[in-house]
Amino acid sequence: MEESQQDVVTKAERMAGTEPLIRQPAVAAGTGNVIFDVRDMAVYYGAFKAVTDVTMPIYENEITAFIGSSGSGKSTVLRAFNRMNDLIPGARVEGEMYYRGATLYGKDVSPIAVRRRIGMVFQKPNPFPKSIYDNVAYGPRINGERNKKKLDEIVERSLRAAALWDEVKNRLKMSGLALSGGQAQRLCIARTIAVEPDVVLMDEPASALDPISTGAIEDLMRELKSRYTIVIVTHNMQQATRVSDRTAFFYVLTDSKSDTRTGVLVEYGPTKQIFEDPRDPRTQAYVTGRMG
Amino acid sequence: MSVETRADSAIPAESAHPLKHSRPLGDRLFAALALAAGLLVLVILVLIAVSTSQQASSWFSAEGLKIFSDNWNPGANDYGVLAFIYGTAITAVIAVVIAVPVSIGIALLLTEVVPRRRSAPIVYVVDLLAVVPSVVWGLWGILVFAPWVQHIYNSIASGVNGIWVLGFLFGGQNISGASFFTAGLILAFMITPIVTSLSREVIATTPSIDKQGAYALGATRWEMIRGVVWPHSQGGVVGAILLGVGRAMGETIAAALVIGSSPTITSHLFAPGYDMPAGIANLFGESSGIFRASLMGMGVLLFVITIVINVLARGVVERSARRSRGA
Amino acid sequence: MAVTAQAPGGPQNIDLREPPSWRRTKNRLMTVLMVLAFVITIVPLGFVLVTVIAKGASVISWQFLTSGIPPNVLPANVGGMGPAIVGTLEITALATVISVPLGVLGAIYINEYGGKGILARIVRFMSDVMTGVPSIIMGLFIFTLWTLHFQYSGLGGALALACLMLPIIIRSSEEMLKLVPDALRQGSYALGASKARVTVTVVLPAAIGGIVSGALLAVARAAGETAPLLFVIGIVTSVNKNVFSGPTTSLPSQIFQNATQPYTGAQARGWGAALTLVVIAFIFMITARLVTARFAKYSS
Numbered sequence: 001m002e003e004s005q006q007d008v009v010t011k012a013e014r015m016a017g018t019e020p021l022i023r024q025p026a027v028a029a030g031t032g033n034v035i036f037d038v039r040d041m042a043v044y045y046g047a048f049k050a051v052t053d054v055t056m057p058i059y060e061n062e063i064t065a066f067i068g069s070s071g072s073g074k075s076t077v078l079r080a081f082n083r084m085n086d087l088i089p090g091a092r093v094e095g096e097m098y099y100r101g102a103t104l105y106g107k108d109v110s111p112i113a114v115r116r117r118i119g120m121v122f123q124k125p126n127p128f129p130k131s132i133y134d135n136v137a138y139g140p141r142i143n144g145e146r147n148k149k150k151l152d153e154i155v156e157r158s159l160r161a162a163a164l165w166d167e168v169k170n171r172l173k174m175s176g177l178a179l180s181g182g183q184a185q186r187l188c189i190a191r192t193i194a195v196e197p198d199v200v201l202m203d204e205p206a207s208a209l210d211p212i213s214t215g216a217i218e219d220l221m222r223e224l225k226s227r228y229t230i231v232i233v234t235h236n237m238q239q240a241t242r243v244s245d246r247t248a249f250f251y252v253l254t255d256s257k258s259d260t261r262t263g264v265l266v267e268y269g270p271t272k273q274i275f276e277d278p279r280d281p282r283t284q285a286y287v288t289g290r291m292g
Numbered sequence: 293m294s295v296e297t298r299a300d301s302a303i304p305a306e307s308a309h310p311l312k313h314s315r316p317l318g319d320r321l322f323a324a325l326a327l328a329a330g331l332l333v334l335v336i337l338v339l340i341a342v343s344t345s346q347q348a349s350s351w352f353s354a355e356g357l358k359i360f361s362d363n364w365n366p367g368a369n370d371y372g373v374l375a376f377i378y379g380t381a382i383t384a385v386i387a388v389v390i391a392v393p394v395s396i397g398i399a400l401l402l403t404e405v406v407p408r409r410r411s412a413p414i415v416y417v418v419d420l421l422a423v424v425p426s427v428v429w430g431l432w433g434i435l436v437f438a439p440w441v442q443h444i445y446n447s448i449a450s451g452v453n454g455i456w457v458l459g460f461l462f463g464g465q466n467i468s469g470a471s472f473f474t475a476g477l478i479l480a481f482m483i484t485p486i487v488t489s490l491s492r493e494v495i496a497t498t499p500s501i502d503k504q505g506a507y508a509l510g511a512t513r514w515e516m517i518r519g520v521v522w523p524h525s526q527g528g529v530v531g532a533i534l535l536g537v538g539r540a541m542g543e544t545i546a547a548a549l550v551i552g553s554s555p556t557i558t559s560h561l562f563a564p565g566y567d568m569p570a571g572i573a574n575l576f577g578e579s580s581g582i583f584r585a586s587l588m589g590m591g592v593l594l595f596v597i598t599i600v601i602n603v604l605a606r607g608v609v610e611r612s613a614r615r616s617r618g619a
Numbered sequence: 620m621a622v623t624a625q626a627p628g629g630p631q632n633i634d635l636r637e638p639p640s641w642r643r644t645k646n647r648l649m650t651v652l653m654v655l656a657f658v659i660t661i662v663p664l665g666f667v668l669v670t671v672i673a674k675g676a677s678v679i680s681w682q683f684l685t686s687g688i689p690p691n692v693l694p695a696n697v698g699g700m701g702p703a704i705v706g707t708l709e710i711t712a713l714a715t716v717i718s719v720p721l722g723v724l725g726a727i728y729i730n731e732y733g734g735k736g737i738l739a740r741i742v743r744f745m746s747d748v749m750t751g752v753p754s755i756i757m758g759l760f761i762f763t764l765w766t767l768h769f770q771y772s773g774l775g776g777a778l779a780l781a782c783l784m785l786p787i788i789i790r791s792s793e794e795m796l797k798l799v800p801d802a803l804r805q806g807s808y809a810l811g812a813s814k815a816r817v818t819v820t821v822v823l824p825a826a827i828g829g830i831v832s833g834a835l836l837a838v839a840r841a842a843g844e845t846a847p848l849l850f851v852i853g854i855v856t857s858v859n860k861n862v863f864s865g866p867t868t869s870l871p872s873q874i875f876q877n878a879t880q881p882y883t884g885a886q887a888r889g890w891g892a893a894l895t896l897v898v899i900a901f902i903f904m905i906t907a908r909l910v911t912a913r914f915a916k917y918s919s
Contacts, residue, residue, distance in 0.1 A: 087507060089407055112642075116510035126505040129523045138519055139509040142642070188505070195509060322815040326732055329724035330742040333749055333789065336782060340756060343763040397656025405653060414657060421664050423900050425843025427871045428893045431878045432667045435886060481663050512646040535751065542753025544846040545871075549878055569755050569846070576850055591759045595752065602751035606744060 033060040041095035051263035065240040068250030073263020082118040083111040119192035123204040125184035127176030135176040139195035162190035182213025202232040247274040348589035371586035375555035379567035386476025387540040395487035422485035430549030438469030445562040464560030473561040475551040483536040494528030527612025534605035544569035675894025688856035695887035702858040706869040709862040714780035722788025730796040749786035755846035757782040771853035773862035779847035791833030795826040828914020832907040839903035845871035
């Protein structure tokens, strides 16, 4: 039965008004190794519930995209994977998060050890005020690597993997701050993979870049996929369709009684399915551009 | 064509061109006053230089280059002030060596370790430190601290006498509670607030995104500070340190009371000494003629030195602020 | 309906425990050092304050605050520091009246009229530099310019203190003026007001809380200064009601004098004066804080 676009929107709006709107997200399971196993996760900042009802598996060597309008919690969930929320006073994670079967938020789990394995690239490129070489070498150095030859190897390897080596190989002593936006972001990616993580999280990695650099970053993501698991947050739906294997859609629930906005995971599945045949009307409204 | 000068109104009189009006007298007066007040700073600085140099001129001409000798004997008309210059430098060095690690430590504590809400007591203590007047530090220094610390100095001195560098600095026969070291120590307490607050300002401008970048690589807090905060802040902190040096050099009264009032050049820090501002403060009252001119001259030297240090310091701070903004 | 998949074979062997101990230890050690730095500052501060309060409180009384200054050799329970208190209040008040309007006007020049011009930059830079000029230089300066011609007077002391306060007030007022949002000025200009009118009727009132608080801190600093007054006001033991002529005394001057006396009576009176001075400075500091807090509510 063909529902008109208007019906879809009305249905979505009606659902938005229904309270309490806590439904189980529609999650399509995949095959393959599960890297992250998230069950009933919620994140609070003090008393404010930022995102809730997140249950999803993230699979190895895939690119998973988080999409949704602003405030829907996608960055918050992303930052929960490498415990960057810990840096915000009052932040609290409830529910269960497993990384390769081990709990991420256990009592004797060190966030530092977590972050060595789960790296992060930020929206605005943030090269350190150091030389390009020292930027990439920073991570290995704090992990104890002192051997100059080994460091040289690591720096070259990482810069190659980030498709930046040819452009900077003769200028390694130059300050990282002197690079253009796209190059700086690739430097940050090189820096992140220099510590040989397992997972690379990317929070809107190309949104501050011009279209050509964006394309370069997307190519890079596809190359890195074979060695790392990648999770990206993006507000650009075309980007999600271009690069990701699986997509999760987040939505903002407004509780009119207490006037709070909380994010929820609504649907999660193979990218093709999310964009061409979404199960949930809210997903459909978003991906067809009617909402958000 | 006259414009009605309603001095407090900017609405032009009807008879003038409707879109053009000459600035009313009141406005021009106000602007002139503001300009004059601003220029006053420059005028005062020039006047200080000129008037004190003029008063010191008889000393310059009497001694010539001997003003830099270490022969200070007013009774025999010898006015070489090297001992005072030496004391100024040494006490400033002692003060900075003690105060800088402490100040940077507190600044880092406030910006990186202690959450904003709980930082108030620490800020309070630092402010209290700044509010204690110099003369009270001096009073306590000479009446309470110096007698008490003399015993400690004596034990240290007898312990290290003969031991290479330690004996060089802390040994010697002439041990006094009122000495270079005591003056330097008290100066350290006095410059800590300004070095702390300036360092803190600079450190707090480190972009959070840079810090997150370091944490995301699995750095501990100290590794993040060393890798991100320090390179970003080092220019500004150096400027803060220079300002502390300038402040320590010019601090008069506390030094005048606890430095020992004995113009000597010695490496032994526990010996009594003298510095320029203390010399001026203690000796001015009973001086006259060339003696007085020599004290004025010390004032000129002190003025020049502190101006140079402050210009350097402000320059360094501004340049590093500009660089971090631009980058 | 959510489907989760647990990898077959149970949790893979991931060790997420603490990083190598040497990194952890170094981190902890540094944090301890930072705390130690703070503790190091509490110790002398506490030492000084406790001593001043203990020794000063035993001398302070109404009689102390109002009596004349006795000869140094007399015991502690005789006389007081009345003239010094009056002197400090008079000289500091006069210095404030001279320096605050000039300082605020100077700040107005730099921020409102000077703009990005080279002169404004020079004035701002040299004001900064002037805050670092030792206070004794101000004393020598006023001695040369004023005292040599007009003899000792409270006015001379006020001039010296004003020289000290001027750059401080210029810089702190300028910071406050900078904080006033430009939108306020634009709104006033749009109504046809002239620059002077905008500055006086809109910008100044918006910044007044911060300016007053900055001025209070400058006054607290000036009240405690000894060096500028040393050669300029002389020293007396009774109240000089005329601040414009004749030598006078001040609390810091008396403390400085009494600190070098061998007589316990004089020393005790010195402690009393020190306590009084610290209390005065403290009151100014607290008032400045309160003003800032109160006016923070009114500013954007």
